[in-house]
Amino acid sequence: MNLLNHINMITVLVTGIFAMPLLMGLLHPITGNRVENSFLSILNSFIFIIGIIFAFHFASGIFSGNQEGIFAILYQHFPTVQNWVSRYRYDVVAYVIALFVLLSVIIWILEVVSIPIYRWLILPLSGRLTSTFNAMSSRMRRMLSVIWQLPKAICMVLVFTLLLNFYSSYINNPNGEEYIHQSSVYQLINKNILHPILNTDIVKKLPVLFNDSFKRAEEDFAKKNADSTDPNYWKVPVIKYFNGVTLDQAIQSNDEIDKKAKEIVGTKTNDREKAYLLYKWISRNIQYDRDKAAIIVQNPSHVDSGSVVTYEQREGICFDYSCLYISMCRAVDLKVRFVTGLAYNGSEWGDHAWNQIYDAEGKKWINVDTTFGHSGYNYFDNADFSANHKYDVIQGEW
Template identity: 35%
Template sequence: MNLTSTILKFNPVTIVMLLFFIFPILKGFLMKYSSTDLKMDIEDTNKTIMFIVSLFLGVYFGKKIFIEHSSGIYAKIYQLIPKKILSYINKDIFIVYVVVVPILILILYKIITTLLRLVNSITIYPLLDGLERSLKNRSNGFKRILGALFNVPKSIAYVLIIAFVLNFVSIFTKNTNLNAYLNSSKPYKYVCEKAVIPITNSKIANRLPKIVNNSFRIVVKDQKNKDITIPLKDANSSNGRTIVYYNGVTLDEGVRSNNKINSFSRNLVRGESSVKEKAKLIYNWIGTNIEYDHDKADRVLKDDFNVKSGAIPTFNTRTGICFDYAALYVSMSKANNMKVRLITGEGFNGVSWISHSWNQVYLPDENRWINVDPTFYKGGDYFDSRRFKIDHRNAQIAGEW
């Protein structure tokens, strides 16, 4: 039995989320309604909700101050931070998420919970005491139902916390089994799409019509046309012993161009002398004009390669998936004599790590390669971005031109 079939029958992520949802409701039903118990439950629920609020604010302000800091009050705050601290943080962008953001979350959490506790003691708690007095003559069954209902918010809060924790862990770990469980858990994906992504401000998944899925398949065949399994880094340099297919086409077929694309690409960057400006114009055009083809992604997920992949069909139809975006970027860059690469690896779509492809462009003036991801264009700035390595990993060079 393979991992996929096992996941469908027994997904620990789904089971854990279900248990955390049921437990508070079941406890409330068994313990019945009690003003004292409910106050304690409200305290616990408030702590959970306020942690989520603090998490949102901490991530938001951490990114605005330490990553974007482009204008307004955030730029002013950034300028006030000692240069030694900024130098240390800028060496590794993960420090913002591992050190700075948790500190902000803790400070905000303490402030918000203290204020909320004060408000509850004046408003909600006296009402609960009055409700308990009015229920003295009610049946135990009614009190049990009321106890269960009052714990529904706590159940929801528990599920949110579990989803946040799993989402955070999945970003910083490379456990393939965990990633597979997360990607196949419908409750986890639903909570991520409705709550985690908006709260953590994951612009990629928040702005795309639907979360980008695993829409990138690499099939390696030997000389007898049999599928074989070898590491991708070896497949990309197989010296003719094998043929590598990306979503059903070879790499050469995928990046193949024509006069229409070449002419358009040259006109697009006409007047620009800087390679970086040309690269940015191509990135902006592809990101703006090519729509993500979710139907095609679903077909590729089912190993249906009877689809047209590569630069030419993508340019003609103005639709494609990640490999198509990257292949078109290669073709348009080659038309302008720019050194370009097609990269294969994984991208984080707000829920889990997925198979993905993007590009790198060489800037001769700066003597360096920069990362470019036209597929994630609608999710924010992914042209030589500081946050690139946060949601991209396991990069392998599939081809260089």
């Protein structure tokens, strides 16, 4: 029983999914029909993958309100589409329906285009391979069958780990997320394959506060000091953004928050260790509030923000994540900053907030993004932090 307690079922599942096609290849050697069906299956898999990529791209572009390129042509010829999008822009069900329709249409187009490939490439190639396999011994055919099934095994593992990746990123289940990340096999695949593919110069597609309320207040930027040597001359007056709450008001703490922060760091005295423990707790325990983000994009004047409400409700947006982090850092005597700038959400750059903490031993400021940390990836002193964060402005330091 103790042995079973130490076995991670995610690792077992990934290993089993990888082994099943190889075992089938060993037990059932390749035949002529299987060669043709395998080629056809590979072609259909490519079509499906490409279809998903294009469907997500178009759906994201449509629901983001993009008015350029192909979307401008779409809205010009089909104005009802634009009206439908404006009405259901923040409706998750509508997004899923649109995604399914787009995927169906794109796959149908790709299947039509692929007919010549099947007729002039797959059929002749499978015929030649069939003749070659039939001339081999049974043992050799079994060995080649195992190799033949290897791409299928890899694809099945990638699909499964991708589903786990989406689950840990978008489903509010901290215990499940932690258990998934405890799997060494999942971590290996995620780090070396999924993360590079899904995050090429971008962060995980995590909902971030791209609130146009920042942009609405651009007239408040201190443009008169544009010639100043101060790199922070264009600080944004935060009081305008969140229901009249100043930054100082938003980071106000209470006894419960202070007690929790001290409990999290325990007996640690190193600044970096304390800061990382607070980052880890907030990233795992505060859920991203998509509804609040959608409301703020439209009208930020009736939204409660700040450390206290975020801690009590266990949810918030990037502003809230950053404010709570400041409150907890101050409770354990850490020097901390509130930073605003632009961040990349997987499709576009938008306004975002994060933090910096001072590492006394290293004598440097460390970038910390608890909002992005909720995605499951490390955004505590990440070496690639500048790849998806830019134009940072220090709004306050404590």
